[in-house]
Amino acid sequence: MTGKDDSLQSISTRLDGKNYTYWSYVMKNFLRGKNMWGYVTGTKAKPSVPQTENYDMLLDAWETDNSKVITWINNSVTQSIGMQLAKYDTSKEVWNHLERLREEQRLVQFLMALRSDFEGLRGTILHRSPLPSVDSGVHELIVEETRIKSHADKGFKATSTPTPAPAVLDVSSNQSRQTSRVAYDECAFCKQKNHWKAQCPLLVNKGKSGQPQSRQQNRSGQQK
Numbered sequence: 183m184t185g186k187d188d189s190l191q192s193i194s195t196r197l198d199g200k201n202y203t204y205w206s207y208v209m210k211n212f213l214r215g216k217n218m219w220g221y222v223t224g225t226k227a228k229p230s231v232p233q234t235e236n237y238d239m240l241l242d243a244w245e246t247d248n249s250k251v252i253t254w255i256n257n258s259v260t261q262s263i264g265m266q267l268a269k270y271d272t273s274k275e276v277w278n279h280l281e282r283l284r285e286e287q288r289l290v291q292f293l294m295a296l297r298s299d300f301e302g303l304r305g306t307i308l309h310r311s312p313l314p315s316v317d318s319g320v321h322e323l324i325v326e327e328t329r330i331k332s333h334a335d336k337g338f339k340a341t342s343t344p345t346p347a348p349a350v351l352d353v354s355s356n357q358s359r360q361t362s363r364v365a366y367d368e369c370a371f372c373k374q375k376n377h378w379k380a381q382c383p384l385l386v387n388k389g390k391s392g393q394p395q396s397r398q399q400n401r402s403g404q405q406k
Contacts, residue, residue: 197259202284209258213251221251221273228272248273255280286313293319299330 193212197205213219220226228248229240251273256264263283270276290313293304303326307319314322372384 192254192257195258197263197280199260199263199283199287202280202287205258206280209255212254216250218247218251218273221248222277224274252276282312285315289313289316289319292316296323300326 193205193208195201195205195208210219210222213222226244226247228244229237231237234240252267252270255273255276256267259267259280263280266283267276267279270279290308293300293307296304300323303322307314307322
């Protein structure tokens with residue numbers, strides 16, 4: 183009795199570009215059940231030494247089984263995906279192409295979910311041929327994010343550095359604790375308002391007469 187030819191029979195799950203994880207799981211187990219998974223991994227390599235005994239027979243058997251695997255895969259993907267596989271001659275090449283498609287899809291989904299800050303990076307990556315891996319894309323994103331944050335921090339420091347209060351600028355370090363409670367427009371020397379220590383009349387008069395006026399004299403003078 184002639185065995186039934188199952189070269190056209192494949193799995194019922196069809197790869198449509200969105201279900202690679204499940205499709206690959208089903209197809210891998212299907213091929214293992216047929217003892218054909220080695221054609222995808224490359225462990226069942228194509229005979230390449232003509233001097234080998236029964237070389238022609240071995241080569242013919244390999245090409246037959248390899249074609250079966252390719253047919254099974256083609257019959258379990260959509261037509262648009264299957265048309266992309268026509269340029270490959272081995273099961274390993276076909277499978278590798280489907281894995282790349284999956285990686286490209288994951289990369290595109292990842293890039294399209296980015297904030298508008300990364301529009302430039304997204305456009306740059308999507309225009310590359312071939313597209314990089316997801317891991318490579320994530321690495322570039324981290325570098326770009328670090329660059330944007332660095333520029334933002336520099337801009338913040340350049341425009342947002344707070345100016346110290348005049349009292350802090352004008353008093354010595356050993357008086358800092360005492361003057362930390364001085365009001366913004368209060369002189370740290372005479373405690374009067376509307377001027378700072380650098381413009382204090384008492385100190386200015388000291389430079390003219392050699393002796394500063396007393397605080398009591400200054401207050402008495404202001405009362406007259």
